Amino acid sequence: MSALETALAAWRAALGEEHVVTEPEALKAAETATFATTQRIPAILRPASTAEVQACLRIAQEHRVPVYPVSAGRNWGYGSRVPPKDGSVLMELGRMNRILAHDEKLAYLTVEPGVTFRQAHAWLRAQGSQLFITSIGGSPDASMVGNALERGDGRGPHADIFQHVCALEVVLPTGERVETGLARFPGARAAPVFRWGVGPSLDGLFSQSSLGVVTRMTFWLARKQPYFREFFCAVDEEAQLWERLDRLQELALDGTLRSSFFFWNDLKALSVMQQYPYAATLGRTPLPGWLLDQFREGFGRWAISGALHAPDEELGAVLERRLAAALEGVPRPLQFAPPPPDGESPFQGVPTDINLAMAYWRKRTPKPEDAHPDRDRCGFIWCSVAVPFTGEEAQRAVGLADRIPRMFGFEPNLALLALSPRCLYLVVALAFDRDKRGEDERALACYRALARELSTAGYYPTRLGLQSAEDALPTGDDSPALLRRLKQAVDPSGILAPERYVPGFPGEAPEQSSEMQK
Known part of the structure; x- marks a missing residue:
């Protein structure tokens, strides 16, 4: 038998026949992303425990069969479940879904990688908890652990999710098990509340990484506040936006704005509210200016949105006045939404799939109730870069991100995410129809031109995807060599997620380093 056939027999013995999937239909679904892919998956493994993950990886090492781990597999816009390397066996951790x-x-919650944002919210609500986990802009059925490991972003005071986790349990590619922080010490009572532990901190090694499979993680939660208000402000002119952005940065730095807030352009908002108006444009793309002008009459060119949190109404009123002063001079008034019942809001942990509508923007068929962009052949690619939190830097980066998609016939769907007082994420979405001939190729060409322009200007990625396989990110230090040495130490046969994050391993190092999205 071949090495793969021998490994499959061993995996069936370890997991049970039904949890080693080789049916063509299931494999084809796993090989599909929101952009063109060619990788083939020979099998899907579905372990249900840390011990079974260990067994899977030991078998993979013994027979030198590459394995690619995913949690919920909803990494839409970055590669979904598709491995970077052809022939990798997919290891799905969805059965490991215990709280x-x-x-x-x-204020903490410890979960396995199959636990989703929807599941965690429902569980906390059933307990009558006043705590909440950050909600994300992606699917409510995405994995909390998977999102955190990708250093994903969300809404609320813990929007930079990986900054608020600790006590990871990790299975190394050899099958060995390690725990980070104080969790490695028997009976350590502060393991879920003290991140660093003793000695070098290992947590970051397993984030955006191919060095191990995380099978447990503790999340620090936020507490619902007695005073809570969502706010919204429309901006008609970009010149007004950059000045207000600087003012809001000051409020984030002094603690007035403790929660994440966002700047959305008109095209992003429109793509959430409706699909592309093919009837009005007689089937032509991209969207003509006159139609966008109609939408701007109600929405503006950009919108600023977020939420204020405070322990009482008195302090909340002070925060409202400070926010209003920062936005003074904008022709359209600052608006506050009434308090939601029971504090239930996306800014306080309620998951929503409303943003998934963006993936269906260019589709010619209606978005179904159970949205699934891979299944529905939506075309969607994310490009996210880090930008210093100043009006000048934001204006420069947005200028590039606005121009490049237009050159390729796509609408520039743009957002600036304020997750900290010092750094913005500029997030660009490319939406297209995979059923239209040539769109896959044009979208990937657009992404690569956009990524190249932004990095050349000094704006580098916050996370990368499978679409970044050809990206070259030059480094000015010896970090690529260090990564290869770490990979050699923990994964001597190179079986875990090969060709992701550690270029040139095994084998000769390339001249420039590149990364690939988990």
Whole structure:
């Protein structure tokens, strides 16, 4: 038998026949992303415990069969479930979906990688908890652990998600098990509340990484506040936006704005509210200016949105006045939404799939109730870069991000995400119809031109995807060599997620380093 056939027999013995999937239909679905891919998956493994993950990786090492781990597999816009390397066996961790620990006073939740944002919210609500986990702009059925490991972003005071996790349990490619922070010490009572532990901190090694499979993680939660208000402000002119952006940065730095807030352009908002108006344009793309002008009459050119949190109404009123002063001079008034019942809001942990509508923007068929962009052949690619939090830097980066998609016939769907007082994420979405001939190729060419222009200007990615396989990110240090040495130490046969994050391993190092999205 071949090495793969021998490994499959061993995996069936370890997991059970039904949890080693080789049916063509299931494999084809796993090989599909929101842009063109050619990789083939020979099998899908579905372990249900850390011990089974260890067994899977030991078998992979013994027979030198590459394995690619995913949690929920909803990494839409970055590659979904598709491995970077052809012939990699997919290891799905969705059966590992237990909530392992919860502490209301110390505000934490410990979960396995199959636990989704929807599941965690429902569980906390059933407990009558006043705590919440950050909600994300992606699917509510995405994995909390998977999103955190990708250093994803969300809404609320813990929007930079990986900054608020600790106590990882990790299975190395050899099958060895390690725990980070104090969790490695027997009976360590502060393991879920103290991130660093003793000695070098290992957590970051397993984020955007191919060095191990995370099988447990503790999330620090936020507490619902007595005063909570969502706000919205429309901006008609970009010149007004950059000045207000600087003012809001000051409010984030002094603690007035403790939660994430966002700047959306008109095209992003329109793509959430409706699909492309093919009837009005007689089937032509991209969207003509006169139609966009009609939408701007109600929305503006950009919108600023977020939420204020405070322990009482008195302090909340102070925050409202400070926010209003920062936005003074904008022709359209600052608006505050009424308090939601029970504090239930996306800014306080309620998951929503409303943003998935963006993936269907250019589709000619209606978005179904159970949206699934891979299944529905939506064309969608993300490009996200880090930008210093100043009006001048934001204006420069947005200028590039606005121009490049137009050159390729796409609408520039743009957002600036304020997740910290010092750095913005500029997030660009390319939406297209995979059923239209040539769109896959044109979208990938657009992405590569956009990524190249932004990095040349000094704006580098916050995360990368499978679409970034040909990207070359030059480094000015010896970090690529260090990564290869780490990979050699923990994965001597190179079986875990090969060709992701550690270019040139095994084998000769390329001249320039490149990364690939988990």
